[in-house]
Amino acid sequence: MISRWTVVADRDDLTKTEVLHDELPALADGEMLLRVSRVGLTANNVTYGVIGDMIGYWNFFPAGGPGQGVIPLWGLADVVESTVDALPAGTRVYGYLPMASHLVVRPRLTSAGFVDASDHRAELPAVYNSYLVTTQDPAYDERLEDLQVLYRPLFLTSFLLADRLVDNDFHGARTVVISSASSKTAFGTAQRLRGAGVRVVGLTSARNVEFTKGLGLYDTVLPYDASVDVEPSVYLDFSGSDEVRSALHDRLGSDLVKDISIGLTHQAASQDVRSEFFFAPDQLRKRTADWGSEGLAQRFGEAWRGFTAQAGEWVAVVQHSGPEELVGVWQAVLAGRAKPDSADVITF
Template sequence: MADSWTFAVARNDLGRTTLVDSAAPTPVDGEALLRVDRVGLTANNVTYAVLGDAMRYWQFFPPEPRGLDGQWGLPPLWGFAEVVASTVEGVEVGQRVYGYLPPAGHLVVRPDRVNATGFRDASAHRAELPSPYNSYRSTTGDPAYRPEQEDLLILFRPLFFTSFMLADQVIDNDFYGVRSLVLSSASSKTAYAAAFELHGRGPRLVGLTSPGNLAFTRSLGCYDEVISYDDIDTLDVVETAYLDLSGAPATRAALRGHLGDRLVRDIAVGLTNQTPNADAAGEVFFAPVQMRKRGQDWGREGLDERFTAAWQRFAPMLSGWLDVRVGDGPEALRDAWLDVLAGRTPPRTGHVVQL
C-alpha cells in the first residue's frame, strides 16, 4: 500500500505546523482502513483546535501512532473517504463515506452498527466522545447526498447541521418570547445558514458583522437588517436574544450596555476569533444535545428526513453565495489551514482540498 502522511499543528501555537510522512497502517481483525480523499477547511475546524482540550477534540485522532508527540494535535476535518481495506462484513472496499476525518492520508476505524446508512467507529479512544462525530455515512445510504453537491456537503454539512439544530432549538423554545434575534459573525456560514432557517418564521433577525462584510451579508437576504459592530447602539431596545457566533467580548459588552435587561437570552454558539466565549455567555448551545432531544422526539429517520428537507431548501442558494477554491495535496491543506487561521479567507470563499 502507498505511503501515508499526517498534517499536525502545535497545540500551543496553531500557526506552527508540520507534515510527517509515514507508512499506511494495516487494519487488523474488526477494523477497516479509510483513505482520506476530499476534505474542507473552514473556521469551524479552527474552532475544534481552539477548543481541542476543553471539548476533547484532540482526542479523536491521537498523534502518537503517527510518529508525533503530545505537543502536536490533529485538527479534525469533515469530508469524504474511501474504504481501501476491510475485515468487517458490510464495510466493502470501494465504499465512499462522509464523516469526521484526520488531516492525514488514512484512518483506521473499528466499524460498529453497520447498516445500509453506514457505520460508527467504535475505536476505544472514541468511546466516550460525542457520538455524532463517530458516524460515517455511506453515500449510497444517505438521503442528503448528491454527487454534484459533494463540495457543498464538505463545506456546509457539519455547519448546516449546527445551524439547523440551532434554529430548531430557537423555534422549539418559541423564539424565547423575544421580538429580536441578533446574530454576531453574521457573514459566517453557520450564522447565515441558521438565519436562512429562521427568516420569516418569528422575530426580526439582525446580523452583526464587520464593515468589510456588510455588502456580502446584506446580499444574502437572510436577515431583516445587517449592521456593523460599530452601530450596535442603533438597535431597537426591545426583548432580544443574542446568538453569539463570534466570541468577541466587546460585542457582548456593547449589547449588554445598550439593551440592558431587554437582553433576555445570551447564547454562545461558537467562536471565530479564537476567544472562547462560553464563560461570559449566559448559556452555551451544543448541537449534539439538541440532536439527542430530537432523536427522541422524532426518531433517527424523522431527524434525517427533516435535515434532508432543510438541506435541499438551502443548497440551491449556495451557488450564488459561495466560491469553492480547490487545492491539491497535503501542502494545499497546510496553506488553507494558515489562511483560515489568519482570517484571510473572504466569506464567499470555501476551501476544499483533494488529497
Template sequence: MADSWTFAVARDDLGQTTLVDGTIPAVADGEALLRVDRVGLTANNVTYAVLGDSMRYWQFFPPAVQGLGPQWGLPPLWGFAEVVASAVAGVEVGQRIYGYLPPAGHLVVRPDRVDASGFREASPHRAELPSPYNAYRATTGDPAYQRDQEDLLILFRPLFFTSFMLADQVADNDFYGAEALLVSSASSKTAYAAAFELHRRGPRLVGLTSPGNLAFTRSLGCYDEVVSYDDIDALDVVPTAYLDLSGAPSTRAALRRRLGDRLLRDIAVGLTNQTPNADAAEEVFFAPVQMRKRSNDWGRDGLDQRFTEAWQRFTAVVSGWLDVRVGTGPAALQHAWLDVLAGRTPPRVGHVVQL
C-alpha cells in the first residue's frame, strides 16, 4: 500500500496551504482504517475553517496526528471512504462509507454502535463534538444512496441537511408570522436547497444575490422573486424574516434601513464567505439543534424517512442546476480549496476530487 498524505491550511491565513507526505497509520484493537476516496469542496468547507475555533471544527482531525504543528488546521470534508483495515466486528474491509473526512489519505476511526446503517465514531477527542458529524453511513444501509448519485451526495448532502432542517424550523415556527422570507446568498447551494423546500409553502420567497448571479438564480425557479443586493431599497416593506447566508454586514444594514420594525426576525445561517455574521444577527440557526428537536418529535427513523423523501424530491431536479468539476489527486484538492476560498467558483460548478 502506498504512503499517505495530508492537506492542511494555516489557521490564521486560510490561503496558506501545505501538502505533506506521511505513513499509513496502524490499526489497534477496536479501530478501523478508512482510505479517503472521493470528496467534495464547497463554501461549506471554508465555513468550517472560518469557524474552526469558535465551533471546534479544527478538533475533529487534529494536525498532530499527521505530524503537523498547531498552527495548521485540517478543514473537514464530506465524501466517501473505503474500509481498508478493521479490528471491529461488523465493520468489514471493502465497505464503502459516507461521512466527515479529513483532507488526507487515511483516517483511523473507533467505530461504536455498529449496525447495518453504519457506525458512530467514538474516538475520545470527538466525544464532546456535535454528534451529526460523528455518523458514518454504510452505502449498503443508506436509503438515500444511489451509486450514480454519489457526486450529488458529496456536494449536497451536508448542505441539504442544513437546508432541510432550516426550512423545517421556519415552517415549524409558522414562518415567524412573516409575509416575506428573504434569503441572502440565494445562488448558493445551501440557500437554494432551503428555498426548494420552502417554495409555495408559506410566505413570498425572495432571493438576494449579486448582479452577476441574477440570471442563474432566477433560472432555478425556486424563488418567487430574485433581487440584486443593489436593489434592496425596492423591496416591499412588509413583515419579513431574513435568513442570512451571506454574512455581509452591508446587506444587513441595508435591510434594517429599508424594513425597520417590519424586519421580524434576523437569523444567521452559517457563512458563505469569510465575514462572521453571528454577532450582528439577532439569532443563529444551527442545524443539529433542530435535528435533536425533530428526533424527539419523530424518532430517528421518522427523521431519516422525511430527509430521504425530501432528498429524493431535490435530486430529481438539482442535476439540471449543477456542473460537476472533477479533479484527481491531492494537488487537485489544494487547487479546489484555493478556488473556492477566493470566490472563483461559479454557482453552477461543484468541485469533486477523486483521491
C-alpha cells in the first residue's frame, strides 16, 4: 500500500495544524490516484479556511477528526495510478488540490481534462472540480509552472472581477478603490483595469506603499489613513477590514455606489450588510453562457499571457519542500508575515 500525508487544520483556529499519515485505499474501477507535485500558498488560501463553512470549501477534501479540515490549494499533480485508459500514469494536471501528498479522484472526461465526479463533490461549484491536462491546456507553459500555481487561480478571480465591473459599466463610477492593494489578486485586478476608462486607487499599509507604487498598476497609491477623493466610486474590498470600510463609507457617502467584498486577509468571516460578496464562479458561469467555453478560454488565455509577461518582474518566488515547510509557510501567511514582493511555492 502507498502511504500518504495530509495537513489538517482546526476549523475554529487555523493556526492549529497536524500532519496525519495513513495508507491510501486501493483504487476502485473508474478512480485515479494523483501525486501532488507543486502548489502555491497565498492569503487566498486563508480565505478558503475563514469562509469554509459559508461556501463549502471544507467539503472538497474531507479528512481528519471532528472540527478538523483540509485547506485547498491550487497546483500541479501527476497521475501515478489509473483505472482510466484515457488518463494513464504520467499525465500531468492542474487544478484544486488538498494540503496532502495524494488525492484519489473519479474522473469524468472533458475536452480539456476531467471533472472529479466523486460523490462528495457532486453539489460543489464546478470550477473547483475541473482539472486541466497540461498537454491540452493552451495557457500552460512548463517554464512558468511557479507562476501558474501562484497566480493563475488568483488571476482568474481578477479577470472575472474586472470583467464584471466592465460588464456593468462600473455601476456609474469613475474611480475604483482597491484595498489590500499589494496583494496578488488585488494587483491582478488593477492590471486588468488599466486603460478601462476609470481611475484605479490602491489602498495599502504604510510599509507596502513603495512596493505597490513600484508595480505601476495603480493611478494612485495611498496608505490606509489617507483620504480618497470624493467622486462616484466602487470599492473592492480585499482586506475584510471593518475600519477601512467604515472610513470609506463615511468619506464618500452616496458617492460610494458599490461595495464588493472579495478577500478576507483580516481573517473574519462576518459579512457587512453594506457590501456584497463576489463569488467568481457566478461570473464564470455567466461568461461561459455568453462566450462559450472556448471563447472564455481564449479570452482568459490572452489575458493570462499578458499578465505573466510582467508578473515575474514584480515578485520573487521562494521555494519550499515537504509538509513541514508547507506548514511553516501556512503559519507565516496566517500571521501576516508574508511579504508582498515574494511568493511561496512548495514542492513535494
